[in-house]
Amino acid sequence: MILELDCGNSFIKWRVLAANAGQVLGEGVVDSNLALLEGLGELKGLALTFCRLVSVRTAEETGALTSLLRDAFDVPVVCATPARKMSGVRNGYEEFERLGLDRWLAMLGGFHLASGACLVLDFGTAVTADFIASDGEHLGGFICPGMPLMRNQLRTHTRKIRYGDLAAEQALESLVPGRTTVEAVERGCLLMLRGFVMTQLELARSYWGEDFVVFLTGGDASLVSEVVPRARVVPDLVFVGLAMACPLS
Numbered sequence: 623m624i625l626e627l628d629c630g631n632s633f634i635k636w637r638v639l640a641a642n643a644g645q646v647l648g649e650g651v652v653d654s655n656l657a658l659l660e661g662l663g664e665l666k667g668l669a670l671t672f673c674r675l676v677s678v679r680t681a682e683e684t685g686a687l688t689s690l691l692r693d694a695f696d697v698p699v700v701c702a703t704p705a706r707k708m709s710g711v712r713n714g715y716e717e718f719e720r721l722g723l724d725r726w727l728a729m730l731g732g733f734h735l736a737s738g739a740c741l742v743l744d745f746g747t748a749v750t751a752d753f754i755a756s757d758g759e760h761l762g763g764f765i766c767p768g769m770p771l772m773r774n775q776l777r778t779h780t781r782k783i784r785y786g787d788l789a790a791e792q793a794l795e796s797l798v799p800g801r802t803t804v805e806a807v808e809r810g811c812l813l814m815l816r817g818f819v820m821t822q823l824e825l826a827r828s829y830w831g832e833d834f835v836v837f838l839t840g841g842d843a844s845l846v847s848e849v850v851p852r853a854r855v856v857p858d859l860v861f862v863g864l865a866m867a868c869p870l871s
């Protein structure tokens with residue numbers, strides 16, 4: 623069985639695949655290494671043979687996690703590493719090693735699935751957009767705060783914006799102008815996110831007309847999917863790229 627991990631700034635997304643990398647035997651989203659071990663502990667008949675992961679965390683945090691996994695399961699743990707070129711995609715960053723590895727893997731996955739030009743939008747702690755032309759050239763991308771960062775900045779830097787998670791969730795049931803603070807903030811931030819998405823689509827159209835695929839991924843992808851009906855929502859896009867970058871030896 624193969625353990626796959628996507629370690630973002632807020633959450634670790636994990637899943638266990640059957641040994642032939644086919645069927646998904648278990649999966650989860652956790653906020654700590656301990657919770658990861660707990661989640662894995664609940665899987666009956668777990669017998670890991672290989673682990674591959676991608677992390678945008680510090681080398682220390684990633685190192686601690688890989689040691690933990692080696693100790694707990696006695697398996698090889700392979701981390702995705704930066705590359706200038708892979709699977710037909712050319713990293714467009716001036717310093718390719720500085721491009722977030724989650725972005726890189728989502729790009730590899732997206733270009734593979736699209737077999738052509740694509741716009742990859744990832745809605746996590748941060749929101750990222752990446753443009754890959756039909757020849758695999760990465761034109762670059764954009765980074766802006768995601769929903770968690772936007773709302774927390776407002777909650778942290780204003781004195782009178784305070785509300786809980788449940789109220790936040792309920793506030794997004796409609797997008798009419800808010801009549802409470804939580805409605806006004808949550809809807810305002812979501813409209814900013816959707817505005818960002820529309821701008822990315824316009825830019826992609828200016829490059830490629832209608833001849834491109836839009837991918838939405840990341841924990842908050844569902845918040846914007848209705849403004850891009852043509853988009854493919856692929857929650858495991860980073861894992862698609864991870865399998866390409868870290869094949870079973």
Ligand SMILES: Nc1ncnc2c1ncn2[C@@H]1O[C@H](COP(=O)(O)OP(=O)(O)O)[C@@H](O)[C@H]1O
Nearest residue numbers: 630631632633651745746747748770840841842
């Ligand atoms: N099942 C889920 N578990 C955790 N967060 C989720 C889930 N579904 C949606 N979210 C939302 O996704 C966002 C985090 O997205 P994610 O892609 O995990 O971020 P990151 O990769 O930066 O850790 C948060 O705003 C969170 O509320």
Ligand SMILES: CC(C)(COP(=O)(O)O)[C@@H](O)C(=O)NCCC(=O)O
Nearest residue numbers: 630631678720721722746747748765
């Ligand atoms: C942009 C990111 C913070 C997104 O991380 P996430 O929201 O998925 O946790 C991450 O890809 C990152 O740290 N990138 C390095 C900087 C860059 O890509 O230019």
Ligand SMILES: [K+]
Nearest residue numbers: 630724746840
């Ligand atoms: K991510």
